[in-house]
Amino acid sequence: MKVILHDLDWQYSQRLLTKCDAIVEADGKYAPCKGCFGCWVKHPAECFIKDKLQTACRILGRADQLVIITKNLYGTYSTKIKNVMDRTIGTSTPLCVYRQREMHHTLRYGKHALLKVLVYGDITEREKATFIYMVKRNAVNDGYNKSEVLFFHSAAEAERAV
Amino acid sequence: MKTVLVNCSPKKRFSASAYLAALQSFFLKGKKVTKNLRSKKDYTPVFEQLKDADSLVLCLPLYADGPPSHVSAFLEEAELFFLKNNLHPNLYCIANNGFIEGRQNEALMQVMENFCHRAGINWCGGVGIGGGVMLNITRIVFVIQTAIFFIQYIIGIIQTGLFLNTGLLYAFLQNAGLLLFFNSGVLFFLIRMGSAVNKCSVSGKHYTRILLPSFIFILIANIFFTLLSLFQGGLFRGWLKKK
Ligand SMILES: Cc1cc2nc3c(=O)[nH]c(=O)nc-3n(C[C@H](O)[C@H](O)[C@H](O)COP(=O)(O)O)c2cc1C
Numbered sequence: 021m022k023v024i025l026h027d028l029d030w031q032y033s034q035r036l037l038t039k040c041d042a043i044v045e046a047d048g049k050y051a052p053c054k055g056c057f058g059c060w061v062k063h064p065a066e067c068f069i070k071d072k073l074q075t076a077c078r079i080l081g082r083a084d085q086l087v088i089i090t091k092n093l094y095g096t097y098s099t100k101i102k103n104v105m106d107r108t109i110g111t112s113t114p115l116c117v118y119r120q121r122e123m124h125h126t127l128r129y130g131k132h133a134l135l136k137v138l139v140y141g142d143i144t145e146r147e148k149a150t151f152i153y154m155v156k157r158n159a160v161n162d163g164y165n166k167s168e169v170l171f172f173h174s175a176a177e178a179e180r181a182v
Numbered sequence: 183m184k185t186v187l188v189n190c191s192p193k194k195r196f197s198a199s200a201y202l203a204a205l206q207s208f209f210l211k212g213k214k215v216t217k218n219l220r221s222k223k224d225y226t227p228v229f230e231q232l233k234d235a236d237s238l239v240l241c242l243p244l245y246a247d248g249p250p251s252h253v254s255a256f257l258e259e260a261e262l263f264f265l266k267n268n269l270h271p272n273l274y275c276i277a278n279n280g281f282i283e284g285r286q287n288e289a290l291m292q293v294m295e296n297f298c299h300r301a302g303i304n305w306c307g308g309v310g311i312g313g314g315v316m317l318n319i320t321r322i323v324f325v326i327q328t329a330i331f332f333i334q335y336i337i338g339i340i341q342t343g344l345f346l347n348t349g350l351l352y353a354f355l356q357n358a359g360l361l362l363f364f365n366s367g368v369l370f371f372l373i374r375m376g377s378a379v380n381k382c383s384v385s386g387k388h389y390t391r392i393l394l395p396s397f398i399f400i401l402i403a404n405i406f407f408t409l410l411s412l413f414q415g416g417l418f419r420g421w422l423k424k425k
Contacts, residue, residue, distance in 0.1 A: 052252040053245065055192045061407065062414040065425035078425050094296040096248045096289070099258065103251035113422045114407035116281070116400050123281040123400055129424055146299070150292040157247040157289050 023083035024182065027090055027100040028175050039182050040087070042079050046100040050107070059110035065128060067107055077110035081129035086164070087136045089178050092143040092171075095150025111162065120160050127163040135164040138178040139171050183212030185379055186235045188228055190219045190242035190253050198278045198314035199241040201321050205368070206239055206276060209376030219256055228256075229263050237272040237306075237379050240294070243314065244279035247289050261301040272306045272382055273298050274375060278314030282399045284389035285310065291387050306384045309371045312391030313399060316406075317368060320361045320392075327357055364392050 022040040026032060033045045050071040058068045059077065067074050080086060091098040097105065112125035137155045152169050159167035172178040187207055191197030207214050215235075217228045232238060242253055249257070264270070275294045277287040287310030298305035311317065331354040338347045362369075367390035378385035392399065411417040 052255075053192065053250065055197075055243065055245075055250075057410075058414070058416075061411040061416040062419075064416050064420050064423070075425070081424070093254060094257065094293045094300060096254070096293045099251050099254040102246070102248065102254050105246045106251050109246065110425075114411065115422070116403050116407075118396075118400070122283055122286065123396060123403075126422070128422065144296070144299070146292075147296050150289065150296055153292065154247060154289045157286070161247055 021082050022085040022087070023079060024087045024089065025080070025101065025104060026088070027098045028179070032089075032175070032179060036179065036182060042083075044076055044079060044104060046098075046104050048100040048103070050103065052103050053106035053109075057114070060114035064113075065110035067110070069107075073104060073107040076104060077108035077128075080104075080108050081111040081127075084133045085136065086132065086134070087138065087182055089138045089140070089175070089182070091141040091175075092139050092147060092151065095143075095147035096154050105158075119163070122160070124161055124163075131163045131165060133165055135159045135162070135167040137167070137169045138181055139169060140173065140175045140178040143171060183237075183380070183382075184235045185210050185212065185214045185237045185239060186228070186231045187214065187216040187239045187241060188219050189216060190240060190250070190256070192220050192250065192252060194220070196318065196322065197243070198318035199243055199276070201318050202276045202278060202311065202314075202368070202372070203239070203241040206241070206372050206376060206379075209373050211380045219253070221252065222255070225256060225259055229260075232263070232269065232271065233267065235271050236382055237274060238303075239274045239276060239379065241276040242278075242290075244277055244287050244290055244310075247286070248293055249290055257297050257301075261297065264301040264303050270303050272304045272379070274306050274379055274385060275308030276311070276372070276375075277308060278311040278317070280313075280315050280403075282312045282391050282394070282396045284312035284391045286312065287389065288387075306378065307375070307386040307388070309368075309375055310387070310389040311368055311371075312389070313394070316394075316399070316402065317365060317392050320364050324358065324361050327354065327361075364394060367391060367393050 024040045025044045027046040050073045090101045187203045189203045191199035295305045375385045
């Protein structure tokens, strides 16, 4: 399954829907994570906050290919996208193992094929380097076999690269 | 000299960031103020304090390899605040993460450095601490142990009339010493960074962790989460299943 997570408006969603199986639109209309671990220890793969991200981890978890379109913010994801990532740690379980010689959680939905991150907006060289490193870290943490980061001036260019 | 410490954990009580902020504050001289950052309504009190601050110490948890989203939102506002008010304080960062490797905070540290460049403030480095949850538990265990020690000590006096119970004291010191040992890497780097904050100098990036071998840590973490899930009920609600 190919899933797109993006921080653009609904018109993009409509167009992008033809290029994937599911879309998560990061519109910012949801609460940030409260750090309670309830989605691991109380009601697995479900957040106690009743908004559109309550069971979003079940969509992201099933992605063989996850494409993230995000505006750059200091070399990492925009706040709206990061909010979705924080609220969807139910894609993993609370149990820990060694992965690539480091401690990580086991994956509720197993390994994924590709994490592709399309970054748009103003970005410095230093921020690019951070972003490349960040996505590599996410790929190990979330169990993606391959990852890729591409940079674009505008959201429209990023959309074309999906 | 004024330092503002900000505890950025979204948890109201018992956060590792609050513990680390308190520890760091202990090693600081001059005026020090600690504020919480959990939601947008906390921005104004933090900005008020930053108007005349020399240094800002951000204490935050690592979420999905970076700063939590409510911290990203704060950084965006803080960038505008620093630029608008032409302020250039020093920024230090204390990040803690659940996994044992403190180095997993490296991407977060880079983001903080990039933020400083955009906001025109001085990046002075930070400490990335692995095993934050467990370190936090050690301080809670220490408080409980101390309370039990005093209760036993008083009961001992009542029962025997002796004020010096060396056996009891020895056992207490042994346990406290062990907890101190687990925390000694953190203490070392926070003392070092504290002295840099006091001198308004660059501290650099350093990584440390709870001083335990990782295979023991992983075993304890798995037992901890299993027990927690047992009490919270998640164990019986498709704990590891695809949902
Ligand atoms: C949404 C979320 C994401 C997390 N991601 C990571 C991670 O990528 N790596 C890690 O080592 N710990 C991760 N953790 C664990 C926290 O960093 C850890 O629990 C920390 O000690 C919390 O600090 P606090 O008590 O100050 O909030 C995550 C926790 C949450 C709630």
